[in-house]
Each structure stands twice: as C-alpha cells, then as structure tokens.
Amino acid sequence: MIEIDRITKAYGDTRAVDAVSMTVETGTITVIVGTSGSGKTTLLRMINRLEEPTSGEVRINGTSTQSVKPHILRRRIGYAIQGHGLFPHHTVGRNIAAVPELLRWPRDKVRARVDELLALFSMEPAQFRDRYPAELSGGQQQRVGVARALASRPDLLLMDEPFGALDPIIRTRAQDDLRRIQQALGSTIMLVTHDMEEAIRLGDRVAVMDAGRLVQHGPPAEIIARPATDFVADMVGDVERPLRLLSLIGVAEVLEDGAADGAALPHDASLRDALSACLWTGRDAVPVVRDGARLGRVTFAAIRARAGLQA
Numbered sequence: 190m191i192e193i194d195r196i197t198k199a200y201g202d203t204r205a206v207d208a209v210s211m212t213v214e215t216g217t218i219t220v221i222v223g224t225s226g227s228g229k230t231t232l233l234r235m236i237n238r239l240e241e242p243t244s245g246e247v248r249i250n251g252t253s254t255q256s257v258k259p260h261i262l263r264r265r266i267g268y269a270i271q272g273h274g275l276f277p278h279h280t281v282g283r284n285i286a287a288v289p290e291l292l293r294w295p296r297d298k299v300r301a302r303v304d305e306l307l308a309l310f311s312m313e314p315a316q317f318r319d320r321y322p323a324e325l326s327g328g329q330q331q332r333v334g335v336a337r338a339l340a341s342r343p344d345l346l347l348m349d350e351p352f353g354a355l356d357p358i359i360r361t362r363a364q365d366d367l368r369r370i371q372q373a374l375g376s377t378i379m380l381v382t383h384d385m386e387e388a389i390r391l392g393d394r395v396a397v398m399d400a401g402r403l404v405q406h407g408p409p410a411e412i413i414a415r416p417a418t419d420f421v422a423d424m425v426g427d428v429e430r431p432l433r434l435l436s437l438i439g440v441a442e443v444l445e446d447g448a449a450d451g452a453a454l455p456h457d458a459s460l461r462d463a464l465s466a467c468l469w470t471g472r473d474a475v476p477v478v479r480d481g482a483r484l485g486r487v488t489f490a491a492i493r494a495r496a497g498l499q500a
C-alpha cells in the first residue's frame with residue numbers, strides 16, 4: 190500500500206503540489222489526470238524522490254520514503270517515461286535486465302525474467318532479445334521500456350505519459366497490454382496522463398489534479414457519474430459522457446437470447462465496442478461469443494437504453 194500524506198511542493202510562492210493525500214492499494218492502477226501545469230509530474234517525482242517534497246510524507250508498505258536513501262528507493266520503484274529512455278547501444282535483453290543486474294540477480298534468473306517479460310509483451314524472445322532499440326518500431330520500444338521498468342518486480346511502477354508518443358490506435362493496444370500484464374503480475378502502478386479517456390480506460394482509481402490540488406479521487410464510474418467540480422465535469426466532457434459510460438459496461442450485462450448476423454464480439458467486450466460494431470456495419474444486433482461458442486446477442490436498442498438515450 191502506498192500512502193501519500195499531505196505532500197506539498199512549493200516553488201517560491203507557487204504551490205506546484207498542494208497538500209495532496211491519497212492511498213493506493215497494492216495491485217491496482219491509479220491514474221493521475223489533469224491539465225498541463227496541474228502538478229502531476231511533480232507529484233509523481235516526489236514519490237521516488239526525484240523531487241524532494243517541501244512538506245508531507247510518502248509511505249510505501251508503512252515505511253517513509255525519507256528513511257531510505259534515494260538510489261536504494263529507486264531500485265524498488267520502476268519509472269517509465271514518454272520516449273522510454275532505452276540505452277541505444279544495449280540490446281533489448283540488456284535493457285530489460287538493467288535493474289536485475291544492478292541487484293546482482295543470478296544470470297539464469299535474469300535471463301528467465303527477460304524472456305518472461307518479452308513473452309508477456311507479445312515479443313518472441315528469440316527474435317527480439319538480441320536486437321537494438323533502433324531495430325524496433327515505436328510501439329515495440331515503448332513495450333521494452335515498460336518491461337524494463339517492471340523487470341525487478343518493483344513495489345511500485347511510476348509511469349509519466351508512457352503512451353504520449355504513440356498514435357491513437359497503437360495507444361489503445363498498449364493500454365490493453367498494460368492492463369493485462371498488470372493483472373498477470375499483480376503490479377501496483379501510478380500513471381500520469383492529461384487524457385481523461387486513458388484515465389477512465391486504465392484506472393482502478395482516477396485522481397484528478399487542478400492547480401496543484403487533488404480535486405477528486407475515486408473509481409472511474411464515480412468520476413463520470415458524479416464529477417466533484419465543474420473542472421472535473423469539463424474534463425470528463427458532457428457531450429461524450431454517455432459514450433464513456435458505455436465503455437465501462439460489459440456486453441454481458443445486456444446480453445439476450447437470439448440470433449444476430451456478422452462478426453461476433455468477445456464476451457468481455459464493452460458496450461462501446463458493441464456500439465461501434467453496430468454503427469460500423471449498420472447492424473441492429475451483434476452476436477457475442479466466448480471461446481468460440483455463441484452466448485447470445487446485444488441489440489442496438491439495449492445499448493441506447495443503457496446510454497440513457499431514447500430507443
């Protein structure tokens with residue numbers, strides 16, 4: 190568990206971060222979202238002591254970060270930033286192995302860990318282990334950057350706009366990958382973004398920052414349904430709110446018996462996916478499958494009803 194306790198950073202008269210408190214449960218993703226200059230990066234960098242707080246404290250599993258030397262602390266906290274920061278003259282394998290090697294893990298264990306992470310990120314180890322960063326696509330480099338940050342099984346992974354440089358389609362894939370891998374490894378992640386869509390998609394908890402203050406902290410559905418301030422409401426965007434709500438509801442919730450034509454959706458797809466499928470192909474209903482077996486269908490009318498729209 191990570192406890193952030195009234196942490197503050199002042200630059201002269203400006204409070205870049207102003208008495209922010211929150212608790213992050215082990216094995217969850219917290220996304221910190223806010224406009225430019227709201228203090229997100231400063232908050233994140235105070236957790237691994239790349240910035241020293243003016244006041245307040247961070248505790249990781251009960252231990253104050255002030256009681257640990259910064260370079261020791263940073264071995265327990267992964268850090269992934271936009272542009273990934275890979276060493277260009279080291280292979281993918283050596284890049285991922287950087288912290289485990291520093292921690293003097295036995296060679297077999299390091300190698301096994303590198304291969305495990307590459308496989309988790311859908312990169313065939315034999316094919317990618319010995320390549321150099323320049324021989325990878327942007328999306329692959331980004332995956333290696335995240336794999337490296339996870340390599341030593343850190344207590345916490347901090348990510349600052351990790352997907353900022355990716356184009357929107359790859360970005361969605363990268364977010365889905367991160368979710369899957371975080372669940373497989375049980376990692377605890379704090380991620381900074383200015384993109385509310387990303388926050389809602391990825392966060393178990395979303396923390397909204399405005400002018401150095403934490404204005405709302407809660408599950409995505411709560412942020413969407415009950416924005417605490419006008420600022421949060423603006424960030425969520427009234428116009429798109431029905432669509433954002435749909436992305437939080439699984440097709441299983443409105444599944445009904447009956448046939449439907451065309452390509453099927455998996456049982457864990459969202460209603461937003463189902464809406465896209467209906468609109469894209471002009472269908473009134475879409476079949477839903479699980480492990481290749483038909484479960485039923487989702488109708489356009491049911492989706493609209495859940496979005497609060499007239500059928």
Ligand SMILES: Nc1ncnc2c1ncn2[C@@H]1O[C@H](COP(=O)(O)OP(=O)(O)OP(=O)(O)O)[C@@H](O)[C@H]1O
Nearest residue numbers: 200204205223224225226227228229230231232383
């Ligand atoms: N070293 C510094 N000296 C003075 N002011 C700073 C310093 N670092 C950050 N600030 C100020 O603190 C505020 C918060 O900055 P921060 O980088 O944390 O915001 P952010 O929400 O991460 O923004 P962005 O999304 O643009 O990166 C800004 O007003 C910034 O100008």
